[in-house]
Amino acid sequence: xxKSTLNDLITSSIRNDEKAFRIIVETYQSMIYSLSxxxxxxxxxxxxxxxxxxxxxxxxxxxxQSDKKFxxxxxxxxxxxxxxxxxxxxxxxCSNSNDESINYMISSDNIEQTIINKELAEIILKLTDNLxxxxxxxxxxxxxxxxxxxxxxxITGMPPNKIKSNLFLARxxxxxxxxxx
Numbered sequence: 616x617x618k619s620t621l622n623d624l625i626t627s628s629i630r631n632d633e634k635a636f637r638i639i640v641e642t643y644q645s646m647i648y649s650l651s652x653x654x655x656x657x658x659x660x661x662x663x664x665x666x667x668x669x670x671x672x673x674x675x676x677x678x679x680q681s682d683k684k685f686x687x688x689x690x691x692x693x694x695x696x697x698x699x700x701x702x703x704x705x706x707x708x709c710s711n712s713n714d715e716s717i718n719y720m721i722s723s724d725n726i727e728q729t730i731i732n733k734e735l736a737e738i739i740l741k742l743t744d745n746l747x748x749x750x751x752x753x754x755x756x757x758x759x760x761x762x763x764x765x766x767x768x769x770i771t772g773m774p775p776n777k778i779k780s781n782l783f784l785a786r787x788x789x790x791x792x793x794x795x796x
Contacts, residue, residue: 616642621685629677636676640669646686647693653755654697655704656740664700668693683769690762691770694752698771701748742789753778754785 616624627635647668651661671692679688743751752771756762757778762770767778 622681625676625679625681625685628673636673639672643686643689644669647689650690650693650755650760651697652735653739653759654694654751655700660700664693664696667696671696684766687766687769690756690766691772694756694770698748698752701751742792743785745788745792746785747781749773750781750785750788753781754789757782 621639624635624639628639644665647665648661651664651668652658655661655664668689672689675692679685743754746754749771753767753773756767756770757764764775764778767773768775771778773781
């Protein structure tokens, strides 16, 4: 979508045009779901995060600065929501095994997609389960979402050296895990 069309949709949405906002949601929801699922490794949590993200976008659309990339702004909202959830998950982690957690993640709506999601969740969980929430976010943004460091700075609010440090530590941890597999 070109910037002019997007700006028109944003302006209309600010004026409570639900159809315009629906187009924004349809345009960006798969991007936000992908990020959320990769970070949280849980379909239901990812879906909830997508809804929360767009609720916050709707409520704060008038605060969006059109000189910034819209995708960066919306990624920042979703990333912050995921970071909060990751911190809570680490804090409230129960003694369930990963297999039980993975089985909980799977919905029975679409069998093929369910299998793909289960396999992806297993891989991500195995490789990133020892990472801190910040390491996990910067790793996934950089290597799974293919976002450059300067945009990750805008999304997370972390300085570039902190992002690079978290990426380095995440890569080291994942490398060690891969060597033991």
